[in-house]
Amino acid sequence: MSTLEIRDLHVSVKTEDGPKEILKGVDLTINSGETHAIMGPNGSGKSTLAYSIAGHPKYEITSGEVLLDGENIVDMTADQRARAGLFLAMQYPVEVPGVSVSNFLRSAKTAIDGEAPKLRTWAKDVKEAMNRVRMDPDFASRSVNEGFSGGEKKRHEIVQLELLNPKFAVLDETDSGLDVDALRIVSEGVNRFTEQGDRGVMLITHYTRILRYIKPDHVHVFVAGRIADQGGAELADRLEAEGYDSYVQAAKAQV
Numbered sequence: 001m002s003t004l005e006i007r008d009l010h011v012s013v014k015t016e017d018g019p020k021e022i023l024k025g026v027d028l029t030i031n032s033g034e035t036h037a038i039m040g041p042n043g044s045g046k047s048t049l050a051y052s053i054a055g056h057p058k059y060e061i062t063s064g065e066v067l068l069d070g071e072n073i074v075d076m077t078a079d080q081r082a083r084a085g086l087f088l089a090m091q092y093p094v095e096v097p098g099v100s101v102s103n104f105l106r107s108a109k110t111a112i113d114g115e116a117p118k119l120r121t122w123a124k125d126v127k128e129a130m131n132r133v134r135m136d137p138d139f140a141s142r143s144v145n146e147g148f149s150g151g152e153k154k155r156h157e158i159v160q161l162e163l164l165n166p167k168f169a170v171l172d173e174t175d176s177g178l179d180v181d182a183l184r185i186v187s188e189g190v191n192r193f194t195e196q197g198d199r200g201v202m203l204i205t206h207y208t209r210i211l212r213y214i215k216p217d218h219v220h221v222f223v224a225g226r227i228a229d230q231g232g233a234e235l236a237d238r239l240e241a242e243g244y245d246s247y248v249q250a251a252k253a254q255v
Ligand code: ADP
Pocket: 013, 014, 015, 020, 022, 040, 041, 042, 043, 044, 045, 046, 047, 048, 049, 058
C-alpha cells in the first residue's frame, strides 16, 4: 500500500509585488486504491495544489510537508518526484514543438524507469494505449500538443498516465473542454488506471459531470486555499445543487 500525505501545506507564488500566499494550510491523505475529488471555484488554488505536489519551481512551499510513503518530497525536483511515482496531468498541457508524441513518451518512460523500454513491446504498448482513447495513430509523429484540440490534449494525458503507470495521479481538470464522448473515453482511462487497485487519484474539477463516470471515495471542497469541507460522493451532488457560494461567503467572513 502507498500513501500520499499532505500536511499543513502553505504555498506562495512569486509575483511582481513579492510572494503571495495561495495555499493556506492544506491537509489531505490519499491511500492507494482511493479516488479523491477536489472541487472548488475558479481561483481557489486547485492548480497551485497540483503544481506544488508535482514540484513546479514557480510555487514555493513555505511550510508543511508532502509525504510519499512517509518520505518528504518537498525538496525533490519535479523529475525526482515523477520517478518516485507521482504524475500530474496539467490543466493546460504545454505544447512542445519539434518533439514527437512518440519520442516524448519514450523519453518520459525511460526517465522514470531508469532504462529504455523494450522497443518491440513498447511500440505495441503505445499503439494500444492510443487506440484505447481513440487517438489516431498519426498523432505519434506529431509535435506534442501542437495544434491539438482541447480533447486531444486530454486524451494524450491519459495515454501518458497509462504508459507511465504512476502510484499517484493528480488530474487537474482533465474533464474541462471535453464533449460527452471524449469525457466518457477519458473517464474510462482513469477508471482502468484505478482498477489496478493499488493506485491513487486526486481528481481536480469544478464540474460534477465527470463524477457520473468516475466515482470518488472522498470529495473535498476547496475554497480560498484551504479545504473547507469534505464528505463522500453525496457531497458532490449537494455541490451540484447548491454551488460553492455558501463556502465562498464563509471563507470571506473568516478573513
Ligand atoms: P484554480 O486552479 O482553483 O482555478 P489557481 O491555483 O490556478 O486556482 O490560482 C489560485 C490563485 O493564485 C489565483 O488567484 C491566481 O491568480 C493565483 N496565482 C496562481 N499562480 C499564480 C502566479 N504564477 N502568479 C500570480 N498569481 C498566481
